[in-house]
Amino acid sequence: MNRVLRTSLVASACLAFVAGLAFVIREISATATPVDLPARLAENLGRSGVENPVTAVLLNFRSYDTLLEIGVLVIAGIAGISVARTSSLEDPELRTSDELLYALQRWLIPLMLLLAGYLLWAGSDRPGGAFQAGAVLAASGILMRLGGIPMDFLRPGLMLRLGLSLGFAVFLLVAVASALHGGEFLAYPPELAKTLIVVIETVLTLSIAMVLLALFVSAPVNDAEEPEEGGSG
Amino acid sequence: MTPSLLYAFAGAALCGIGLFGFILISHLLRKLLAFNLMGSGAFLVLVGLAQHRSGPDPVPQALVLTGIVVAIAATALAVVLIRRYYHLSGKTSLEGPAQDTPPDQARGARHE
Numbered sequence: 592m593n594r595v596l597r598t599s600l601v602a603s604a605c606l607a608f609v610a611g612l613a614f615v616i617r618e619i620s621a622t623a624t625p626v627d628l629p630a631r632l633a634e635n636l637g638r639s640g641v642e643n644p645v646t647a648v649l650l651n652f653r654s655y656d657t658l659l660e661i662g663v664l665v666i667a668g669i670a671g672i673s674v675a676r677t678s679s680l681e682d683p684e685l686r687t688s689d690e691l692l693y694a695l696q697r698w699l700i701p702l703m704l705l706l707a708g709y710l711l712w713a714g715s716d717r718p719g720g721a722f723q724a725g726a727v728l729a730a731s732g733i734l735m736r737l738g739g740i741p742m743d744f745l746r747p748g749l750m751l752r753l754g755l756s757l758g759f760a761v762f763l764l765v766a767v768a769s770a771l772h773g774g775e776f777l778a779y780p781p782e783l784a785k786t787l788i789v790v791i792e793t794v795l796t797l798s799i800a801m802v803l804l805a806l807f808v809s810a811p812v813n814d815a816e817e818p819e820e821g822g823s824g
Numbered sequence: 825m826t827p828s829l830l831y832a833f834a835g836a837a838l839c840g841i842g843l844f845g846f847i848l849i850s851h852l853l854r855k856l857l858a859f860n861l862m863g864s865g866a867f868l869v870l871v872g873l874a875q876h877r878s879g880p881d882p883v884p885q886a887l888v889l890t891g892i893v894v895a896i897a898a899t900a901l902a903v904v905l906i907r908r909y910y911h912l913s914g915k916t917s918l919e920g921p922a923q924d925t926p927p928d929q930a931r932g933a934r935h936e
Contacts, residue, residue: 609840644882
């Protein structure tokens with residue numbers, strides 16, 4: 592009885608929440624916006640160095656958000672690695688292996704790497720970009736991991752640290768360099784904008800893939816006896 | 825009432841469903857899924873509300889893209905933490921050890 596009461600109480604509270612939210616959405620949709628953001632973006636698109644408006648917003652007009660985002664990702668990756676049970680993320684004992692998957696990978700992995708490269712390049716003038724490419728790259732890394740391919744760069748050491756921090760470091764370097772050069776923080780010189788954006792996107796792709804892969808790997812896959820670790824399985 | 829506005833209302837509904845699950849479900853993984861559902865609802869509201877008047881708006885789309893990536897990283901970190909918690913305590917929910925665990929088990933969990 593208590594449980595039914597609690598469920599109905601929570602349900603009615605959630606319904607009230609949804610009703611309030613829907614009311615607010617209706618009110619907002621009825622009022623006109625003071626600035627026409629898409630039009631202003633279309634006016635300034637020529638100065639950004641890329642043709643895709645989403646990429647222009649992400650890496651030029653609002654690149655501060657993207658810088659902080661990759662910072663959050665690096666922190667999440669480091670935190671995930673540091674609570675991992677094993678000292679090395681690339682322990683042969685933790686590596687699963689599946690022969691069928693392994694055979695399939697010889698077809699899939701090159702295609703996925705090609706797709707990641709295409710998405711990265713396509714980001715400058717059509718939908719695509721660092722995050723989509725990074726996700727595809729991380730997915731191919733996870734497939735490789737599940738198929739039992741050794742990935743030495745996941746051992747604690749220079750490669751892991753470099754891979755995790757490369758995107759954030761290069762992004763920050765560009766930001767500080769443009770500030771030191773007399774401009775504002777994160778304001779690229781217009782003639783270099785396209786080059787800088789492509790460089791930043793490339794290192795972002797690598798770092799995002801590395802963070803996602805490290806987070807996947809730091810939750811070990813085969814641990815049949817581990818629930819006994821706490822003694823209360 | 826345009827189709828884009830329908831996305832925003834669907835996002836509000838997703839927020840409500842996610843909130844319901846987040847409050848009521850005690851299993852941590854399901855709580856995490858419910859919380860992600862709330863996040864997806866927020867993204868849907870952002871994109872749908874912005875494009876109902878003048879077509880797709882790249883600014884909220886870019887913000888939502890940033891949000892999605894952060895949400896993925898946070899979810900992955902949460903899964904790592906939940907697994908660690910499960911390894912250490914053998915439990916899948918956050919009930920206090922004083923209420924529902926015998927003293928010897930609680931001591932074992934704390935000892936770890």
